[in-house]
Every structure is written in structure tokens, then in C-alpha cells.
Amino acid sequence: MSFHIENIVPEYINYWHEVGLSKFIRVFWYFILFEFTRYIVIDYIIAFIFGANKKKRAEKFEKARQLLRLENPFVSVIIPGKNEGKHLFKLTRSLAEQTFSNFELIIVDDGSDDDTPIIGKNLERLGLIDKFIRNEMRGGKASAANLALRYSSGKFIVHLDADCSFDYDAIENVLVPFYMSPKIAAVGGNVKVRNYKESLCSKLQAIEYLKTVSVGRIITSYLGIYKIISGAFGAFRADVIDAIGGWDIGPGLDGDITVKIRKSGYKVCFEPSAICLTNAPSKFKVLTKQRLRWDKSIIRFRVRKHKDVYFPNANFSWSTFFALAENVFYNVVLDILWWFYIIDIIINYSSQLQFVIPMNFTLYFVMSYVQMCSIYVFSERRKEELYLWPYVSLMSIYTGTYLRIVRTAAYYKEFFFKRSFEDTWNPYKSSAQAKKAGL
Amino acid sequence: MLNVLRHNDRTNKIQFSGYTLLRVDHISSIQQESLTFVDAIIIDTENNEHATDLVFFIRKNADLAIALKPIFINNTCQLNKTFEIHTDGYIDLNELSIAINRVDIITKRSKRISHKNTVGHDYQVKQKILAFLFTRNSTIVPITNRASLIGYSFPFIDLFYKEEEVMSKLSMLEKSVECGHLSTNLKDFVHLCKRCHGNYLNFVEACPKCDSIDIKAQDIVHHFVCAHVAPEKDFKTKDGLACPKCDKQLRHIGIDYDKPSSMYSCNCCNHEFQTAKMIAKCIDCNAENELSALIKKAIGSYSITSAGEEWLRGGEEQSSQVSLLNDGVMTLSLFKIIASQELKRITISKSTSQIAHILFVNERLDTFDDATKKLLVKEIGAIIKSYLLPSDVMAADNYNSYYLLLPETKEQFPKRLETIQYNLGKLLGDNLQERLLDIKIQTHQLIEKETVDSIIKQFHK
Numbered sequence: 009m010s011f012h013i014e015n016i017v018p019e020y021i022n023y024w025h026e027v028g029l030s031k032f033i034r035v036f037w038y039f040i041l042f043e044f045t046r047y048i049v050i051d052y053i054i055a056f057i058f059g060a061n062k063k064k065r066a067e068k069f070e071k072a073r074q075l076l077r078l079e080n081p082f083v084s085v086i087i088p089g090k091n092e093g094k095h096l097f098k099l100t101r102s103l104a105e106q107t108f109s110n111f112e113l114i115i116v117d118d119g120s121d122d123d124t125p126i127i128g129k130n131l132e133r134l135g136l137i138d139k140f141i142r143n144e145m146r147g148g149k150a151s152a153a154n155l156a157l158r159y160s161s162g163k164f165i166v167h168l169d170a171d172c173s174f175d176y177d178a179i180e181n182v183l184v185p186f187y188m189s190p191k192i193a194a195v196g197g198n199v200k201v202r203n204y205k206e207s208l209c210s211k212l213q214a215i216e217y218l219k220t221v222s223v224g225r226i227i228t229s230y231l232g233i234y235k236i237i238s239g240a241f242g243a244f245r246a247d248v249i250d251a252i253g254g255w256d257i258g259p260g261l262d263g264d265i266t267v268k269i270r271k272s273g274y275k276v277c278f279e280p281s282a283i284c285l286t287n288a289p290s291k292f293k294v295l296t297k298q299r300l301r302w303d304k305s306i307i308r309f310r311v312r313k314h315k316d317v318y319f320p321n322a323n324f325s326w327s328t329f330f331a332l333a334e335n336v337f338y339n340v341v342l343d344i345l346w347w348f349y350i351i352d353i354i355i356n357y358s359s360q361l362q363f364v365i366p367m368n369f370t371l372y373f374v375m376s377y378v379q380m381c382s383i384y385v386f387s388e389r390r391k392e393e394l395y396l397w398p399y400v401s402l403m404s405i406y407t408g409t410y411l412r413i414v415r416t417a418a419y420y421k422e423f424f425f426k427r428s429f430e431d432t433w434n435p436y437k438s439s440a441q442a443k444k445a446g447l
Numbered sequence: 448m449l450n451v452l453r454h455n456d457r458t459n460k461i462q463f464s465g466y467t468l469l470r471v472d473h474i475s476s477i478q479q480e481s482l483t484f485v486d487a488i489i490i491d492t493e494n495n496e497h498a499t500d501l502v503f504f505i506r507k508n509a510d511l512a513i514a515l516k517p518i519f520i521n522n523t524c525q526l527n528k529t530f531e532i533h534t535d536g537y538i539d540l541n542e543l544s545i546a547i548n549r550v551d552i553i554t555k556r557s558k559r560i561s562h563k564n565t566v567g568h569d570y571q572v573k574q575k576i577l578a579f580l581f582t583r584n585s586t587i588v589p590i591t592n593r594a595s596l597i598g599y600s601f602p603f604i605d606l607f608y609k610e611e612e613v614m615s616k617l618s619m620l621e622k623s624v625e626c627g628h629l630s631t632n633l634k635d636f637v638h639l640c641k642r643c644h645g646n647y648l649n650f651v652e653a654c655p656k657c658d659s660i661d662i663k664a665q666d667i668v669h670h671f672v673c674a675h676v677a678p679e680k681d682f683k684t685k686d687g688l689a690c691p692k693c694d695k696q697l698r699h700i701g702i703d704y705d706k707p708s709s710m711y712s713c714n715c716c717n718h719e720f721q722t723a724k725m726i727a728k729c730i731d732c733n734a735e736n737e738l739s740a741l742i743k744k745a746i747g748s749y750s751i752t753s754a755g756e757e758w759l760r761g762g763e764e765q766s767s768q769v770s771l772l773n774d775g776v777m778t779l780s781l782f783k784i785i786a787s788q789e790l791k792r793i794t795i796s797k798s799t800s801q802i803a804h805i806l807f808v809n810e811r812l813d814t815f816d817d818a819t820k821k822l823l824v825k826e827i828g829a830i831i832k833s834y835l836l837p838s839d840v841m842a843a844d845n846y847n848s849y850y851l852l853l854p855e856t857k858e859q860f861p862k863r864l865e866t867i868q869y870n871l872g873k874l875l876g877d878n879l880q881e882r883l884l885d886i887k888i889q890t891h892q893l894i895e896k897e898t899v900d901s902i903i904k905q906f907h908k
């Protein structure tokens with residue numbers, strides 16, 4: 009076996025060595041232009057700057073934390089959801105461990121058809137939940153969040169998913185950035201995959217979350233173009249979120265509200281030390297469904313609903329423009345370009361595929377590990393995450409092939425057929441009205 | 448006018464077919480009378496207080512025989528309804544034969560109760576209640592009554608408990624049912640105040656935080672198109688509902704908006720909540736009970752069981768029966784199980800088996816004193832067992848009544864039963880000049896498809 013590898017590897021590597029750099033760039037233009045610059049060059053530049061400013065940042069963070077502790081503001085933790093009753097007790101236990109404790113807990117049960125109302129009312133009676141509000145009729149995630157918002161009285165709103173658990177200082181840390189700048193109106197928490205040992209599917213997602221959610225958001229946040237606060241863990245200024253009318257109809261309402269906050273002139277940032285663990289889908293079938301929903305929302309919200317941010321007008325802001333443009337570019341445009349790239353290769357280099365394909369995989373393989381090194385630099389769970397390193401080798405198939413196909417399917421469906429309006433994720437009554445209004 | 452006349456004529460005895468009925472209008476007229484030789488009392492007054500005094504005087508009498516005497520009300524007198532239930536009803540002085548029939552039954556049944564001295568209030572009351580049920584051969588049915596703390600009155604039973612003793616009254620009844628002396632038939636459940644046990648409660652919804660009842664419910668409105676959700680008052684305008692988030696008019700419920708739930712708000716502490724706390728306020732003592740703190744009690748009608756009748760006749764002597772059972776004699780319930788297995792066995796094997804019943808007629812053994820009785824019971828057990836075959840089975844219902852299962856026995860009246868009858872007769876004769884006639888032995892040959900219970904019933908016909 010080892011004999012074979014030694015024979016084959018040098019052969020295509022030698023090929024690219026001999027044809028020269030210009031042809032190499034011509035054939036792998038997609039990788040070099042987009043993947044390499046975005047995920048390696050920028051990552052390492054930011055990592056370098058980040059490392060250099062480490063002490064200053066820590067001081068600034070500590071100062072803000074003192075301000076937070078001094079004021080000790082009242083915070084509303086809101087959890088909208090359907091059929092989440094089974095998670096509620098564990099969640100209240102997890103929240104009881106928090107270093108920050110001046111909060112009320114509001115649960116909205118959005119038309120659950122299981123034991124959630126019984127569990128919720130019991131926990132409310134026991135004093136473990138401050139308000140349990142049940143909707144007999146399901147209204148969708150946005151309306152459930154808005155209902156919780158209407159009955160909250162905190163200065164900040166922390167939005168959680170019921171099946172998440174939190175580091176003991178997560179809520180405190182997610183609130184600290186508000187005391188760094190009065191311009192900050194929303195802070196995203198750092199969501200990691202808890203069940204990364206469960207299946208291959210969850211392992212690959214754990215790596216993906218580390219790359220895009222953790223590191224990706226540190227970088228976009230640093231660049232001021234952080235665009236999506238995860239619904240699993242995010243904090244908002246109550247006055248700002250009230251002023252923008254709360255959440256609009258989903259799916260993709262997490263990204264949507266971030267854009268709305270940016271549009272109204274506030275900053276949105278990411279706090280890597282506010283760590284929340286969530287369960288990722290452990291089966292590819294479930295994951296595919298989830299990603300189709302997420303990817304459709306990019307077309308619906310980034311491209312369609314908020315198209316005004318791309319044009320000069322009174323509210324124009326470069327960072328909002330870049331935040332959305334980066335998102336649209338790296339998802340939609342690059343996805344289309346990738347298919348162009350495939351066609352380009354098939355038409356022009358069909359005779360050299362035996363050299364092109366293995367080289368492409370090699371590039372992505374090497375890049376995945378180089379990227380993993382930057383994750384290692386940022387992470388606070390380095391030792392645990394070493395467990396994932398062997399699976400990084402599969403990432404080029406996962407992100408490069410699987411996720412790309414799902415994404416293309418989603419864009420196609422949404423762009424041409426507005427399929428997200430038929431998504432059962434929202435009740436029909438809401439979708440029908442939203443579609444009519446062109447949202 | 449007539450009343451005044453009767454007042455002068457204080458004692459008024461009526462003789463009717465061998466029974467003496469005493470007609471009274473005031474407690475003073477029976478205090479000097481020896482009630483032992485009276486068979487029934489007729490209350491002849493319209494004064495409820497006087498009538499109540501009379502009933503209490505008789506029913507609370509320490510002598511059980513007097514306490515159980517039938518009490519009638521002259522039907523020319525009108526008395527309070529809640530009082531009537533403690534008597535044996537109205538009597539027509541011109542038509543005495545119906546009442547005399549009842550007097551006859553009550554008197555005869557009273558004689559079958561062993562008059563023993565007992566200690567403890569509950570124990571005495573229990574004995575009285577069982578005796579009342581036995582002599583009246585009926586059921587005590589609770590009656591709804593607003594004047595009662597728990598909303599129900601129990602005929603007869605209520606005479607022995609003060610209003611505030613309602614819990615011990617109910618627990619006495621529960622205990623008697625538990626030990627099998629009374630059977631009950633569920634009529635209702637009452638929920639009682641935890642402090643005073645009253646059932647006159649006012650149920651109100653209250654704020655779970657401050658207990659204020661000044662709370663108001665508001666519908667929640669959900670505007671579909673913008674996902675805005677808020678109480679209806681936020682949407683209210685002078686010409687209908689309009690969304691404060693997107694300024695659109697809300698026109699059609701179910702199409703552009705709906706009302707998925709409602710919320711309460713407290714006017715006292717501003718708390719907002721969905722599930723109001725229910726409070727049961729006691730009208731009698733003002734206690735505010737949480738629903739879970741209310742005491743739930745079953746209200747039923749009560750009848751005496753055969754075990755209760757047995758207890759009445761035997762009283763504490765039950766212990767002697769236990770010792771009898773320990774002596775290799777099984778209980779009736781176990782006997783029934785074995786006998787029904789035997790029934791199944793003969794169905795298959797086509798063999799002949801018998802069940803026999805030995806009865807000491809007229810409960811003869813009850814006439815002996817306790818010590819003699821214990822000795823006799825032991826002897827009886829020993830005599831019966833000594834003549835039985837090893838495969839025979841013996842059970843005791845009580846010390847007057849014994850059952851035998853005789854497997855593989857063809858004769859109608861097997862020899863060993865004759866011997867037993869002779870020896871038992873001799874035993875009784877030695878102790879009390881009794882004849883053989885007082886011991887009745889019946890046999891029954893087991894047939895397919897009959898039940899043990901039906902056989903035992905036949906013996907008692």
C-alpha cells in the first residue's frame with residue numbers, strides 16, 4: 009500500500025511542479041482567489057493582529073466587566089419554542105449556575121402538542137421559571153420571541169434555545185461588550201457542538217462550527233462585518249430591539265434582526281468567551297433539511313428583503329453593506345462561481361482530470377489543517393477539540409461537495425420558486441400573509 | 448289548647464299488641480320513668496328544642512338497649528326537617544299497626560346484640576351506629592344540609608359528634624369501613640377548609656405573586672405579517688385594531704391576525720402571568736386555602752356488613768376465634784378457594800365430594816361466659832378434627848358455624864358426621880342441658896358448574 013502511495017503522489021505533484029506557476033493559477037483560480045485568501049491569508053493576518061492586541065483587549069474587557077458588575081442590570085432571558093418542555097428543567101439548572109444572576113426567565117410555549125404546558129406551568133409554580141406563557145395556537149418562532157419580548161422587563165434581552173447549555177460565565181460574558189461601547193446593541197454568543205462524539209455528521213458540524221461560527225465570527229466581528237447572531241445564544245439591548253419592532257417573520261430571523269439593528273445605526277459584535285453548547289443534527293437527512301432552510305433564508309432576506317443596503321440612500325452604511333455583501337458573496341456568488349469553475353475545468357482540462365482532481369483535494373486537505381491551526385490558536389477548549397483533528401481530512405468532501413450541493417438546491421428553489429414561504433417551520437397563516445406582503 | 452292538656456297529663460302510655468309506647472312532650476316526663484319497660488317513644492310536641500332534648504336523652508343513654516329504642520314523632524306535630532332524620536319517622540296514633548311492625552323488628556333485633564360494657568367514646572359510638580344499622584336493618588344515607596359545616600348531615604351519627612368534631616366523625620366511619628364492619632356507597636366528595644373543615648368556600652382567581660384578587664385578563668393579539676405579538680390594548684384604536692409595529696389595520700381574525708392566548712395582569716403588583724392561582728376562601732373562618740391544601744373527603748351512605756354484625760354479637764371475643772383458627776382450622780375465604788378447586792377437580796375426575804355445615808342453632812354458644820366459651824370452642828375444634836379423615840378440610844366462619852370439605856365421599860350423611868354430631872351434643876349436654884337438636888348438620892354433594900358461594904347460601908336458608 010505504502011509503495012503505491014509513494015508512486016502516485018509524486019506523479020501529480022511533479023506534474024504541477026513542471027507545468028509552472030501560471031498554469032497552476034489558471035487551473036486552481038477558484039481556490040487561490042477565494043478559498044486561500046479568505047480562509048488562510050485573512051485568518052492569519054487577523055490572528056496575528058489579535059495576538060498582538062491580546063493584552064489590550066483583555067484590559068478593555070476587564071474594565072467593561074467591572075462596569076457591568078457595578079450596574080448589575082436586570083436582564084430578561086427569553087426562550088421561545090415548540091415542544092421544548094423536556095429540556096426546561098435541565099436548562100433552569102444550568103442557568104442557576106451562572107455567575108450573573110440578576111435575570112428573569114421567560115418561556116414561551118408556541119403551541120406545543122406534548123407535555124410542555126404541564127412541565128412549564130409546574131416549573132413556574134415552583135418558581136424556577138418567572139413567566140411561562142403558552143400560545144394555544146402556534147404562531148411561529150418570531151411571534152413567540154416577540155411575545156416574550158412584550159412581557160420582559162429587563163434592560164437587556166438574552167435569547168436562548170431550550171436545548172442549549174452554558175459555561176458558568178456565559179451570560180456575564182455576553183453582556184460585557186455592551187459596556188465597551190454605547191453603539192453596541194447586540195452581541196452574539198459562541199455556539200459550539202456538544203454532541204460532537206455522537207456521529208460522523210455531528211463531528212463534521214463541530215469542525216464547521218469551529219471554523220465558521222467561532223473563528224469566522226471573531227474575524228467578521230473584528231472587521232465590523234459580523235452579520236448573524238445565532239438564535240441559540242444572543243443578547244440585545246431592550247430599547248433598541250423594541251424600537252425596531254422585535255423579530256420579523258422567519259426563517260432566518262436570527263440574521264434578519266442583526267441586519268435590522270445594523271440598519272438602525274448600531275453595532276453588532278461577537279463575544280468568543282460567551283460559550284454555549286448545542287446539539288447538532290446527528291443524521292445527514294436532518295442536517296440537509298436544516299441547511300436547506302438556512303440557505304433559502306439568505307436569498308429571501310439578504311438578497312430580497314434587505315436589498316436596499318446595497319444602494320446608496322439615507323441609511324447607507326459601509327459596514328452593513330460589507331456585512332451583507334460578504335455574506336452574499338461568500339455564499340451565493342461563490343456558489344455560482346464554483347459551478348462556473350467546474351464547467352471551466354471540464355471544457356478546458358478534461359484530458360488532465362487525473363491531475364486536477366487529486367490536486368484540488370490535496371489543496372483543500374492541506375488548507376483544512378492549516379485552518380485548524382488557527383482555530384487552535386483561538387480556542388479555549390483546545391484539548392477536547394484535538395479529538396476532532398483526524399476528521400478534518402473529510403472536510404473538503406463535507407463543505408466542498410455536500411454543503412455546496414445542498415446550498416445550490418436551496419438557492420435554486422428559493423430564487424425561482426420562493427419555496428421558503430411553504431416551509432412548515434412557520435404556520436401557514438403567517439407564511440401566506442408574508443408572501444402576499446412580499447417579505 | 449290540646450297541648451296544655453297533655454302537659455298536665457305527663458305520662459301517657461299506650462298499650463298495643465303486647466308493646467308499650469310512651470308518649471312524651473318534655474324531657475322531664477321521661478326522666479323519672481324507667482325506660483327499660485317501654486318499647487318505643489312517641490314525641491308529641493311542636494317545640495323543636497324539647498324534641499331535640501328528648502332524642503339526645505334517649506340516643507345518648509349509656510344503656511344500649513335504651514339508646515336503640517324506636518323514637519317516633521306524632522304526625523300531628525310539625526318539627527324541623529333536619530331533626531326528623533334522627534328519629535324513626537312519623538306515627539299515626541290512629542293507625543298504630545305499621546309502627547308496631549317496626550317496633551317488633553327493632554325490639555327482636557336488639558335482643559340479638561350482646562350488651563357489653565365498652566370503653567372509649569369512638570368505640571361506644573361505633574357500637575351504637577352498628578347496632579342502629581343492625582336493628583333498623585337499613586342504611587344511613589347522608590342528607591345535604593347548608594347548616595352543616597361539611598354540607599352533609601348523617602342521620603343518627605351526627606347525634607354523637609359536635610359540629611367541630613366532623614373530622615373524627617369521618618375518620619371513625621373510614622376506619623369502620625377499613626376493618627370491614629361497615630360498607631359504604633360513595634355519594635359525593637367534599638373539599639374542606641384546612642383550618643376549620645368547613646365546606647362553604649368561595650373560589651377566586653388570584654395573582655400568584657401577591658395573592659391579590661384584583662387581576663384582569665387580556666387577549667393576546669398576533670399580527671401574522673410582521674409577527675408582532677402584544678395584548679389587545681396595544682392594538683386598540685378608536686376605529687378598531689391597528690398594529691403598532693407596522694401600522695396596518697387588523698381586519699379579519701384568522702386571516703391577518705389571531706388571538707393565540709390571554710394574559711392576566713395584577714392591578715396590585717403589576718405582575719403579568721398566564722396561570723392564575725386559585726384560592727378557596729373559607730366563608731366561616733376567612734382562611735385562604737390553596738386548592739391543593741383543601742382536605743378532600745368522601746361522603747357515602749353506610750350499611751353494616753356481616754362482619755360488622757358478627758362484631759356486634761361477639762365484640763372483643765374475636766380473639767378467641769383467632770386462637771381457634773390457629774389450631775389448624777382455616778378461614779372461610781381460604782376454604783372457599785380450596786372448595787372451588789375441588790369443584791374443578793370433580794368436574795374432570797367425575798368423583799363425588801361433599802361440603803358439610805355444622806351450625807349451633809340460636810347462637811347457643813353466646814349464652815356462655817367468655818372463659819367457658821373459649822374452652823368450649825377449643826373442645827369443639829378438637830372433637831370435629833378428631834373424627835375427620837386426613838383429606839378432609841375444616842373451616843370456621845365463627846364459633847357457631849363450621850364448614851367441612853369431604854373429598855371422595857359418596858354417602859349422603861357419612862358416618863363420621865354422625866359421630867361428630869353425637870359427640871358435640873354430648874359436649875353441650877355436659878355443660879348446659881342441651882339437646883342434640885340444637886346442633887344442625889347439613890351436607891351438600893358437589894355438582895359441576897355450581898359455585899361455593901351458592902352452596903354456602905343454601906345452607907343459610
Ligand SMILES: [Zn+2]
Ligand atoms: Zn342551586
Ligand SMILES: [Zn+2]
Binds near residue numbers: 640732733
Ligand atoms: Zn375555614
Ligand SMILES: [Zn+2]
Binds near residue numbers: 657659716
Ligand atoms: Zn400585591
Ligand SMILES: [Zn+2]
Binds near residue numbers: 673692694
Ligand atoms: Zn403588524
Ligand SMILES: [Zn+2]
Binds near residue numbers: 655658659714715
Ligand atoms: Zn400581584
